[in-house]
Amino acid sequence: MVxxxxxxxxRCLYDVMDPEIPFLNxxxxxxxxxxxxxxxxxxxxxTPTYSGCPATDxxxxxxxxxxxxxxxxxxxxxxxxPAWTTDWIGEEARxxxxxxxxxxxxxxxxxxxFLLGKGRITPCPRCKSTDTHLVSAFGSTACKAHFKCxxxxxxxxxxxxx
Amino acid sequence: xxxxxxxxxxxxxxxDALILGQRxxxxxxHAPALEEDIALSxxxxxxxxxSRAILTHAGLLEGEGxxxxxxxxxxxxxxxxxxxLVELPNGHFGDTIARQFxxxxxxxxxxxxxxxxxxxxxxxxxxxxxxxxxxYHAAHSADWMIRLGDGTNxxxxxxxxxxxxxxxxxxxxxxxxxxxxxxxxxxAMPDCKSIELTWKESVSAVLAEATLILPTDNWxxxxxxxxxxxxxxxxxxxxxxxxxxxxxxxxW
Numbered sequence: 256m257v258x259x260x261x262x263x264x265x266r267c268l269y270d271v272m273d274p275e276i277p278f279l280n281x282x283x284x285x286x287x288x289x290x291x292x293x294x295x296x297x298x299x300x301x302t303p304t305y306s307g308c309p310a311t312d313x314x315x316x317x318x319x320x321x322x323x324x325x326x327x328x329x330x331x332x333x334x335x336x337p338a339w340t341t342d343w344i345g346e347e348a349r350x351x352x353x354x355x356x357x358x359x360x361x362x363x364x365x366x367x368x369f370l371l372g373k374g375r376i377t378p379c380p381r382c383k384s385t386d387t388h389l390v391s392a393f394g395s396t397a398c399k400a401h402f403k404c405x406x407x408x409x410x411x412x413x414x415x416x417x
Numbered sequence: 418x419x420x421x422x423x424x425x426x427x428x429x430x431x432x433d434a435l436i437l438g439q440r441x442x443x444x445x446x447h448a449p450a451l452e453e454d455i456a457l458s459x460x461x462x463x464x465x466x467x468s469r470a471i472l473t474h475a476g477l478l479e480g481e482g483x484x485x486x487x488x489x490x491x492x493x494x495x496x497x498x499x500x501x502l503v504e505l506p507n508g509h510f511g512d513t514i515a516r517q518f519x520x521x522x523x524x525x526x527x528x529x530x531x532x533x534x535x536x537x538x539x540x541x542x543x544x545x546x547x548x549x550x551x552x553y554h555a556a557h558s559a560d561w562m563i564r565l566g567d568g569t570n571x572x573x574x575x576x577x578x579x580x581x582x583x584x585x586x587x588x589x590x591x592x593x594x595x596x597x598x599x600x601x602x603x604x605a606m607p608d609c610k611s612i613e614l615t616w617k618e619s620v621s622a623v624l625a626e627a628t629l630i631l632p633t634d635n636w637x638x639x640x641x642x643x644x645x646x647x648x649x650x651x652x653x654x655x656x657x658x659x660x661x662x663x664x665x666x667x668x669w
Contacts, residue, residue, distance in 0.1 A: 307466025335542035
């Protein structure tokens with residue numbers, strides 16, 4: 256018997272991983288905005304990261320499947336406002352990214368410095384050098400840019416600030 | 418704006434993104450460098466994602482049970498409302514970049530307005546998201562315009578040819594149309610002239626840096642918003658729609 260479905264469904268979502276960044280769960284990514292009870296239904300509100308991110312559909316399916324194990328009468332809902340931003344990615348998740356070789360989003364998304372060609376400093380996640388350069392603003396997935404470290408010569412992914 | 422006009426207007430927004438996304442995806446596996454292959458495919462993916470959200474919204478507004486797939490795969494060329502510019506064949510890399518540059522600047526201004534208006538809040542939400550993505554696209558295409566224009570004699574000549582060749586299709590972006598007029602009257606869009614002025618200002622700045630010449634306005638080709646397209650759209654749709662039309666009830 257589930258006594259507190261909102262809390263228990265929320266807890267299970269910490270085990271639903273982002274298929275593109277499998278060491279981060281959907282809660283850490285800030286994709287689940289809220290879990291609420293609506294009558295006898297548990298509604299999980301999800302905000303998509305990128306319009307064209309193929310992982311979004313998979314994530315919504317995984318979230319629903321995980322929630323249904325706890326509470327069968329669950330459903331997901333897509334919420335677009337406010338738009339997802341990398342500002343919602345927590346500090347712990349940023350450290351995990353760095354540990355896995357992805358330079359985390361730096362600064363606030365409202366900062367347009369990157370787009371004006373005044374690139375912010377993106378330190379190398381491996382050797383921590385700040386001497387790095389942008390190879391391409393479009394990387395291995397919609398959310399990443401491709402960088403290279405001038406010090407250790409390693410290429411690396413940078414999670415774009417949006 | 419009547420519901421029918423509202424629906425039609427949403428189709429024009431969605432179709433611009435969908436058709437350009439489909440066109441750009443033709444570069445996947447064929448771009449001149451790996452980074453460009455990835456970049457163009459990423460841009461294509463963003464555009465198709467934007468069109469999916471708008472088509473879903475349009476289908477719900479229409480209320481006849483048509484979802485995004487139904488609207489994308491089961492409309493004929495005459496029912497498509499996109500600009501002619503986005504359906505043109507990719508040509509060489511410079512042609513694709515010039516078209517992308519012109520469109521990105523237009524899309525950035527349009528989404529900027531759509532994000533602010535309160536006539537259609539779902540479109541405002543979609544535009545807020547899309548704007549973040551389109552800024553990256555615009556930075557990328559503008560960067561290439563400068564590199565090619567201010568590059569070698571060959572690259573400069575060829576990108577200027579691309580600009581000149583595409584120019585007759587630009588006027589359609591700012592052309593008055595009854596559906597657009599209805600959107601303007603409802604406060605969903607600013608008038609075409611103000612979009613055109615903003616567009617020309619930012620395009621001129623980039624072209625100047627690229628040492629390229631902004632062509633003078635002359636004859637313009639229109640028709641896309643009325644469903645009167647170039648022959649190229651039919652071939653594109655045939656490829657895009659073949660599988661769902663062959664297996665209309667398939668689920669995946």
